[in-house]
Amino acid sequence: MKNSLHISVNQKINAFLLIIIVNACQIGVGIHGFQRVVYQDAKQDAWIAVILSFIYAHFVAFIMIKTLKMFQDQDLYGIHQMIFGKHFGNFLNTLYVLYCSFAFVSIIINYKEVINTWVFPHLASSFLYISLLIIVIYTFTGGFRIIIGISTINFLFTLAIPIILLVPLKYANINSLLPILDNDMINLLKGVYSMTFTIAGFELINFIYPNVKEKSKVGKYVHIGLLTTLFVYLTTMLIALTYFNGEQLNKLIWATLSMLSMIKLPFFERIEILIICGWMIIILPNLCIYLWAAYRGVIRIKSISPNKFVWSFSIVIFILTLFINTRSQIEMVNNIFSKIAFIIVFIYPFILFIFALIKKLFTKRKVQNDETI
Numbered sequence: 001m002k003n004s005l006h007i008s009v010n011q012k013i014n015a016f017l018l019i020i021i022v023n024a025c026q027i028g029v030g031i032h033g034f035q036r037v038v039y040q041d042a043k044q045d046a047w048i049a050v051i052l053s054f055i056y057a058h059f060v061a062f063i064m065i066k067t068l069k070m071f072q073d074q075d076l077y078g079i080h081q082m083i084f085g086k087h088f089g090n091f092l093n094t095l096y097v098l099y100c101s102f103a104f105v106s107i108i109i110n111y112k113e114v115i116n117t118w119v120f121p122h123l124a125s126s127f128l129y130i131s132l133l134i135i136v137i138y139t140f141t142g143g144f145r146i147i148i149g150i151s152t153i154n155f156l157f158t159l160a161i162p163i164i165l166l167v168p169l170k171y172a173n174i175n176s177l178l179p180i181l182d183n184d185m186i187n188l189l190k191g192v193y194s195m196t197f198t199i200a201g202f203e204l205i206n207f208i209y210p211n212v213k214e215k216s217k218v219g220k221y222v223h224i225g226l227l228t229t230l231f232v233y234l235t236t237m238l239i240a241l242t243y244f245n246g247e248q249l250n251k252l253i254w255a256t257l258s259m260l261s262m263i264k265l266p267f268f269e270r271i272e273i274l275i276i277c278g279w280m281i282i283i284l285p286n287l288c289i290y291l292w293a294a295y296r297g298v299i300r301i302k303s304i305s306p307n308k309f310v311w312s313f314s315i316v317i318f319i320l321t322l323f324i325n326t327r328s329q330i331e332m333v334n335n336i337f338s339k340i341a342f343i344i345v346f347i348y349p350f351i352l353f354i355f356a357l358i359k360k361l362f363t364k365r366k367v368q369n370d371e372t373i
Contacts, residue, residue: 022225
């Protein structure tokens with residue numbers, strides 16, 4: 001991976017791959033237990049909250065792409081500098097780099113907790129973190145196209161999740177979904193807000209956009225990508241709502257994994273262990289794309305080689321994660337990240353779009369005045 005803002009032709013991708021990228025960015029550790037968090041607010045209408053959250057995500061994605069198209073081949077970091085100037089633009093870029101780093105930390109600590117709880121309860125956290133970070137470093141140094149290649153494997157794996165979860169359906173009680181729309185709108189909207197941690201990730205289109213060849217097709221494939229993710233989350237939510245009763249869902253931290261644990265194979269008794277270990281393939285694109293996005297922001301501010309960046313980044317992340325061990329600490333990190341992500345992913349794009357329109361208006365008037373003179 002070269003230390004350059006210039007994107008070479010061999011680093012560009014076809015637009016249809018955005019379906020896979022959006023899916024890879026959105027499906028990660030959140031799917032393990034998002035049902036409990038949403039159910040606590042929306043109750044049996046939690047599946048409706050999932051649909052509403054994705055409708056809003058489509059709208060946000062539309063605004064993001066409209067903003068990106070105003071600035072041709074610029075990513076969000078470049079747009080910040082063009083609209084707000086070098087100094088304030090770099091300040092905003094720094095905040096986005098920190099956000100991407102925070103997302104990285106949140107993913108890695110949640111996966112570590114699942115591994116320690118379900119598979120290797122006595123395995124040292126430091127060993128898990130070092131193992132994961134080495135894999136991330138190896139993948140990242142392979143370049144952007146390698147990251148996208150792994151995302152393809154991720155895509156195939158995640159589409160299999162609803163199929164695997166069809167097994168618990170024989171114990172499903174459809175009456176658990178009734179009465180529909182029995183909750184007030186406030187609680188339903190709280191359920192939509194609770195989906196923030198789960199569906200964040202598609203905002204990374206802001207940084208991938210310059211790497212796409214057919215810019216005119218970006219919107220189409222991003223929205224298809226969001227629909228595929230909706231299919232996975234909605235199916236998983238509906239199965240959980242009909243398989244568990246309300247009291248059980250309120251207590252289960254990882255409802256999806258609990259459903260998987262009841263699946264038995266004659267040659268492999270605990271299939272959830274196999275899936276959890278294989279889940280590393282799913283979170284790897286999550287981690288690498290957030291890392292790649294952070295790197296793109298850092299080189300806007302300071303020139304640094306990819307190898308030096310990824311090793312420095314990994315050391316800092318490793319040190320930070322050692323201070324987050326208990327369930328309450330991880331829950332606190334998730335809550336803080338959800339609040340920050342809600343602002344950055346679901347509110348800020350509209351603010352930036354307004355500033356982009358103003359910038360374009362002033363630029364157009366300036367050009368017209370210069371031509372008049």
